[in-house]
Amino acid sequence: MYVLRKRFQQQDAEALHSEPFRYPVRVYTSSLVLEIGEDTVTVxxxxxxxxxxxxxxxxxxxxxxxxxxEGLRMWAMR
Incomplete structure (x- = not known):
């Protein structure tokens, strides 16, 4: 995940020489999409x-x- 996040930011992780993604990508974790409009998204x-x-x-x-x-827990409780 660390390497992917670096590539999303058009960077390369330490000691790697891969090609970053062509365009920057913004990742919003722990978010809830509420509405997708014509040109904006509400999160x-x-x-x-x-x-x-x-x-x-x-x-x-x-x-x-x-x-x-749950199956293992029920088995262990026997």
Whole structure:
């Protein structure tokens, strides 16, 4: 992830000689997309509303998969 973030900022990580991405990319983690308008996106981040201009938007939502943990916990409780 560190290397990707460096490449997003058009930099190279230490001791690497890869090619950074052609255009800068801004990454907003721990954010909630509220509205996508014609030329701005409204984001809630850290209790603050941000209205950001954009060229392209990519979103990702992850949540933990706890099925295995719950199964092992129930097995251990027997």
């Amino acid at each position: 809630l981040r850290g209790g603050e509303f941000l209205s950001l201009p954009y060229d392209a938007i990519i979103t990702c939502f992850t949540r933990p998969n706890t099925e295995l943990f």
